[in-house]
Amino acid sequence: MPDNFANGTEIEVTNLNLWYGENHALHDISINIPKNSVTAFIGPSGCGKSTFLRCLNRMNDLITSCRTEGNVGINGQAIYTKDVDVVDLRKRVGMVFQKPNPFPMSIYDNVAYGPRIHGAKKNAIDGIVEDALKAGALWGEVSDRLNSPALDLSGGQQQRLCIARTLAVKPEVILFDEPCSALDPISTSKIEDLILELKKNYTIVIVTHNMQQAARISDYTAFFLLGDLIEFGKTEQIFESPKEKATEDYITGRFG
Amino acid sequence: MTRTQYQHNLDTLKRYVIEMGDKSYQSVADSMTSLNSLDVGLAEKVIKGDQIIDEYDLMIEKCVSQLIARQSPTAGDMRLVTSCLKMALDLERMSDLAVDIAKITRCIEKKHTKPFPNVLKMAELGKDMLHQSIVAFDTLDEELARRTAAKDDEVDKIFYESQKELIEMMSEDRSMINNASYLLFVIRYLERIGDHACNICESVVYVASGERADLN
Amino acid sequence: MFSNAKLNEKIAFALLKVATGLVVAFVLVILYYIIYNGYSAINLEFITDMPRNRMTEGGIYPAIMGTTYLIIGSMAVALPLGILSAIYLTEYAQPGRTTWAIEMAINNLAGTPSVVFGLFGLAMFVKYLGFGPSIISASLTLALLILPVIIRASQEALLTVPKEYREASLALGVTKWETIRRVVLPAAIPGMVTGAILSIGRVAGETAPILLTGAAYFLPRLPDSVYSQFMALPYHLYVLATSGTNIAQTRPIQYGTALILLTIVLCVNLVAVSVRSHYRSKMRR
Numbered sequence: 001m002p003d004n005f006a007n008g009t010e011i012e013v014t015n016l017n018l019w020y021g022e023n024h025a026l027h028d029i030s031i032n033i034p035k036n037s038v039t040a041f042i043g044p045s046g047c048g049k050s051t052f053l054r055c056l057n058r059m060n061d062l063i064t065s066c067r068t069e070g071n072v073g074i075n076g077q078a079i080y081t082k083d084v085d086v087v088d089l090r091k092r093v094g095m096v097f098q099k100p101n102p103f104p105m106s107i108y109d110n111v112a113y114g115p116r117i118h119g120a121k122k123n124a125i126d127g128i129v130e131d132a133l134k135a136g137a138l139w140g141e142v143s144d145r146l147n148s149p150a151l152d153l154s155g156g157q158q159q160r161l162c163i164a165r166t167l168a169v170k171p172e173v174i175l176f177d178e179p180c181s182a183l184d185p186i187s188t189s190k191i192e193d194l195i196l197e198l199k200k201n202y203t204i205v206i207v208t209h210n211m212q213q214a215a216r217i218s219d220y221t222a223f224f225l226l227g228d229l230i231e232f233g234k235t236e237q238i239f240e241s242p243k244e245k246a247t248e249d250y251i252t253g254r255f256g
Numbered sequence: 257m258t259r260t261q262y263q264h265n266l267d268t269l270k271r272y273v274i275e276m277g278d279k280s281y282q283s284v285a286d287s288m289t290s291l292n293s294l295d296v297g298l299a300e301k302v303i304k305g306d307q308i309i310d311e312y313d314l315m316i317e318k319c320v321s322q323l324i325a326r327q328s329p330t331a332g333d334m335r336l337v338t339s340c341l342k343m344a345l346d347l348e349r350m351s352d353l354a355v356d357i358a359k360i361t362r363c364i365e366k367k368h369t370k371p372f373p374n375v376l377k378m379a380e381l382g383k384d385m386l387h388q389s390i391v392a393f394d395t396l397d398e399e400l401a402r403r404t405a406a407k408d409d410e411v412d413k414i415f416y417e418s419q420k421e422l423i424e425m426m427s428e429d430r431s432m433i434n435n436a437s438y439l440l441f442v443i444r445y446l447e448r449i450g451d452h453a454c455n456i457c458e459s460v461v462y463v464a465s466g467e468r469a470d471l472n
Numbered sequence: 473m474f475s476n477a478k479l480n481e482k483i484a485f486a487l488l489k490v491a492t493g494l495v496v497a498f499v500l501v502i503l504y505y506i507i508y509n510g511y512s513a514i515n516l517e518f519i520t521d522m523p524r525n526r527m528t529e530g531g532i533y534p535a536i537m538g539t540t541y542l543i544i545g546s547m548a549v550a551l552p553l554g555i556l557s558a559i560y561l562t563e564y565a566q567p568g569r570t571t572w573a574i575e576m577a578i579n580n581l582a583g584t585p586s587v588v589f590g591l592f593g594l595a596m597f598v599k600y601l602g603f604g605p606s607i608i609s610a611s612l613t614l615a616l617l618i619l620p621v622i623i624r625a626s627q628e629a630l631l632t633v634p635k636e637y638r639e640a641s642l643a644l645g646v647t648k649w650e651t652i653r654r655v656v657l658p659a660a661i662p663g664m665v666t667g668a669i670l671s672i673g674r675v676a677g678e679t680a681p682i683l684l685t686g687a688a689y690f691l692p693r694l695p696d697s698v699y700s701q702f703m704a705l706p707y708h709l710y711v712l713a714t715s716g717t718n719i720a721q722t723r724p725i726q727y728g729t730a731l732i733l734l735t736i737v738l739c740v741n742l743v744a745v746s747v748r749s750h751y752r753s754k755m756r757r
Contacts, residue, residue: 091645241466
């Protein structure tokens with residue numbers, strides 16, 4: 001399993017186990033995720049990839065029956081110890097969801113939402129919003145109607161708005177949970193281009209059902225099956241010569 | 257097993273390559289027989305037969321394009337698909353070489369001595385390598401592919417020996433120059449056939465293991 | 473088989489149509505009946521004047537105002553209390569015995585007959601807390617009566633706020649309370665308003681609880697404080713129709729009172745509906 005990355009390691013996971021009540025959903029996951037790269041998690045539905053993604057910003061805490069064991073470190077800092085402020089962690093590790101979910105507010109307010117609550121100065125917010133929308137590759141399309149409702153945007157624009165909203169909080173890591181599964185191919189390519197652009201400044205982890213998407217945009221790929229991490233390696237290796245038969249069966253579409 | 261249509265397309269592609277391999281083998285074998293027995297009729301058959309092999313080449317190319325465009329093969333499938341394209345190229349070249357040999361049968365002077373044993377030995381080796389490489393592809397037998405490719409050393413050895421013999425022959429007997437120079441071409445072609453068989457063996461190793469081996 | 477299915481479809485559809493038609497017909501008949509009998513009593517004096525001559529003449533102004541006070545008073549208590557408990561129950565309470573017990577209590581409260589609330593209000597507010605028969609006692613009693621409705625409606629409204637909004641906000645490193653305040657509540661307001669609409673109708677129409685906690689039989693003046701007794705439309709109607717001095721003579725006044733009561737409920741509902749649609753259009757979903 002690779003752990004010697006050109007840009008260094010961002011996330012270190014050792015022996016992570018997770019239970020939903022009695023259901024042991026993740027088994028002894030150990031993986032190192034590289035900095036300033038795109039790492040894709042692939043695997044069939046229910047394999048635990050989304051669950052694992054949600055361990056990285058502790059979104060699983062919202063589920064009462066969920067229990068974890070093991071260590072997750074982000075930039076050398078353990079995130080499952082008692083003294084960690086979850087709210088603070090989620091500022092550092094942003095998340096973009098499957099379904100575009102802008103708030104029912106204006107475009108401007110959506111992006112300003114996080115910085116405002118986190119106490120950004122009033123006169124700084126205009127700049128933050130503009131920068132975030134530019135980094136989210138949306139500025140050109142919305143700069144003349146920042147006060148119109150976010151829900152009037154198209155699905156792809158909404159998703160880029162959600163990315164901009166996450167960027168406005170200035171995270172280190174951005175988790176993408178199947179960000180294109182509700183989008184058409186053109187919007188999908190725009191998001192993919194954006195992700196490739198973002199990896200210069202952020203560490204990206206993306207869960208995707210679309211294997212071609214993983215092949216197109218990721219530097220590293222991890223394959224999950226039934227709660228186990230089966231194989232992790234450079235994307236070019238995983239898609240050309242996977243070592244495990246299960247990986248090969250899955251990425252060639254012969255699974256099940 | 258899912259993706260039935262996809263699997264069917266892959267199976268078809270593989271069958272085309274194996275069939276093309278058989279045809280190319282037949283061409284090479286027939287061209288050598290025609291040369292050995294100076295059978296111009298058989299030589300004409302080989303020359304005409306090249307058309308079928310070109311058709312196979314085209315079919316394989318179409319099949320590969322369709323698979324890439326519509327099924328996005330990955331991993332082992334992707335290695336198979338790209339290798340089939342390469343192997344088709346090698347087989348097509350071998351068949352062209354067989355045509356070249358057959359053309360020499362047409363030109364060579366009847367009164368002249370038949371090809372001497374070393375040339376026939378080279379031909380046997382080349383045919384064998386071609387045959388074994390196709391068997392290795394059919395069964396994705398990496399070991400067989402490596403063993404087969406190793407035989408190329410012997411082909412090369414005989415090639416240099418024969419070359420020397422032919423040149424000596426020409427300097428001893430000036431009347432031999434015409435036919436011997438034809439035979440020089442023949443051994444050159446046979447040597448190339450061995451190289452193409454090696455390429456096929458490399459493709460087989462890549463399909464089977466993902467390793468890009470240099471067996472030549 | 474096929475034609476049978478088609479026939480069944482037709483029968484079911486016809487039944488549904490008839491049922492809906494019947495409901496509409498009943499409403500129209502009641503409305504027509506009340507308007508037909510009541511409109512002659514309506515004039516400016518009727519709604520702005522005190523009752524006179526043992527309630528056989530004059531207006532019903534104190535009763536209109538009494539009912540208005542009750543609506544305002546009970547809403548002022550029940551809305552914040554109900555919405556806050558709904559937020560606690562929906563967003564914070566861990567599922568368990570206690571939560572289950574609270575939910576059960578609310579359900580039972582919703583099913584309790586209103587006269588029982590009246591008796592409780594009499595014992596608790598009128599006697600024990602010493603408010604006496606008064607607007608405040610009656611308002612608090614009515615507030616308790618509509619509390620379960622408001623809690624239920626608010627809970628439903630909170631539950632219909634998409635999980636995605638909460639997740640999006642939490643994932644931005646925003647606390648739970650800020651998330652509720654800034655994202656969940658604004659999105660839930662239309663649903664909560666619906667709950668309020670339902671309860672306003674009840675507050676305006678309930679008779680038994682106010683009868684026991686402060687409604688006056690006859691009081692030809694406006695109450696001067698929240699500790700005063702008051703007149704209210706439904707009780708006034710009841711009095712006129714059952715124990716007035718001259719039931720037959722006051723018939724038009726009775727229908728007029730009913731018409732005013734209906735109009736008030738209708739107006740309040742209209743306001744609430746427009747508030748709801750205003751928020752809905754702001755939400756765009």
